[in-house]
Amino acid sequence: MSQSATAPPARLRRTQSGSATSGVLCSAHAGGNAALFPQVLALHVPDGAVVADVTHGQGVFWQQVAAGRYRLLASDLATGTDCRALPYAAASIDALVLDPPYMEGLLRGRIETRGGLGSHAGLRAAYSSGQEAEPARRWHQAVLDLYLAAAAEARRVLRDHGILIVKCQDEVSANRQELTHVQLVMGLAALGFYARDLFVLVRSNRPGVARLLRQVHARKNHSYFLVFQKVPDGQAVARYRTRTLAPVPLAGRA
Numbered sequence: 001m002s003q004s005a006t007a008p009p010a011r012l013r014r015t016q017s018g019s020a021t022s023g024v025l026c027s028a029h030a031g032g033n034a035a036l037f038p039q040v041l042a043l044h045v046p047d048g049a050v051v052a053d054v055t056h057g058q059g060v061f062w063q064q065v066a067a068g069r070y071r072l073l074a075s076d077l078a079t080g081t082d083c084r085a086l087p088y089a090a091a092s093i094d095a096l097v098l099d100p101p102y103m104e105g106l107l108r109g110r111i112e113t114r115g116g117l118g119s120h121a122g123l124r125a126a127y128s129s130g131q132e133a134e135p136a137r138r139w140h141q142a143v144l145d146l147y148l149a150a151a152a153e154a155r156r157v158l159r160d161h162g163i164l165i166v167k168c169q170d171e172v173s174a175n176r177q178e179l180t181h182v183q184l185v186m187g188l189a190a191l192g193f194y195a196r197d198l199f200v201l202v203r204s205n206r207p208g209v210a211r212l213l214r215q216v217h218a219r220k221n222h223s224y225f226l227v228f229q230k231v232p233d234g235q236a237v238a239r240y241r242t243r244t245l246a247p248v249p250l251a252g253r254a
C-alpha cells in the first residue's frame with residue numbers, strides 16, 4: 001500500500017505575519033506625563049483626529065506631541081469652560097482628554113482649608129484653577145462626582161467608538177483608601193465606556209513627607225492614564241471588544 005493512501009492529508013502550515021520586536025509600548029513607565037502622554041495618544045488615537053483636552057491647564061501633556069499631528073481643542077475652567085458643559089455638538093469629537101484635580105483637598109469649598117497653600121502653592125497652580133466652586137458632596141466623593149459628570153459630558157460629545165483618556169491618581173482621604181482608578185473603571189462602565197487600556201506612571205523622584213508620625217498606607221508615587229472607548233448606545237459594555245477608531249476625513253465632518 002502506498003503511503004499516500006494511508007497518510008492523513010498534509011496540514012497547511014500557518015504562516016505567522018509580523019516581526020519579532022521588543023519595541024512595544026509597555027503599560028508601566030517611570031517618568032513624567034509629558035513623555036508618556038504622546039505615546040498613549042499614538043497607540044490609541046489616529047493621526048488627524050479631533051482631540052478635545054477639556055482640562056488643558058498648563059498644557060504639559062502636549063509639550064512633546066508633534067505640532068499638527070492632531071487637531072487639538074484646548075479648554076479649561078481657568079479659561080471659562082467647565083468640562084461638564086462643553087461647547088461642542090453631540091458626536092463631534094474623536095478623542096477627549098480629562099485630567100481634573102484628583103485630590104479632594106483641591107476641591108474643598110473653603111479657600112482656607114483647600115489644598116495647595118503655602119509651600120504647596122505650586123501644586124495648586126499646576127493641578128487646579130483655584131476657581132472650583134463648592135462641590136455638592138465632600139471629600140473624595142467630590143473628586144468622583146467631577147470625573148463622572150465630565151465623563152457623561154464626554155460621552156455626549158464623543159462619536160461612537162471615540163476615545164476618552166482619563167488621568168487619575170488614587171488617594172487616601174479621611175483615612176480611607178480610595179482606589180480612584182478602580183472606581184472610575186466601574187463608574188465609566190455604567191456610563192457606557194469600555195476600559196480599553198491602562199498605563200501606570202511612576203514618579204522618578206521620591207515623595208517627601210513633611211510630618212510623619214506613623215505610616216499607615218503606602219505613600220503613592222504612581223498615577224494612571226486610563227483609556228476608554230465609547231460603546232454605542234444599545235451595545236453591552238461587557239461584550240464590547242477593542243475596536244480601531246477609523247479616522248474621519250475632514251470633508252466628512254459636519
Ligand SMILES: C[S@@+](CC[C@H](N)C(=O)[O-])C[C@H]1O[C@@H](n2cnc3c(N)ncnc32)[C@H](O)[C@@H]1O
Nearest residue numbers: 055057058059060061077082083099127128129
Ligand atoms: C491636573 S490639572 C491639568 C493639567 C494638564 N493636564 C496639563 O497637562 O497641564 C487640572 C486642571 O483641571 C482644571 N479644572 C478644574 N475643574 C475643572 C472643571 N470643572 N472644568 C474644566 N477644568 C477644570 C484646572 O483648572 C486645572 O487646570
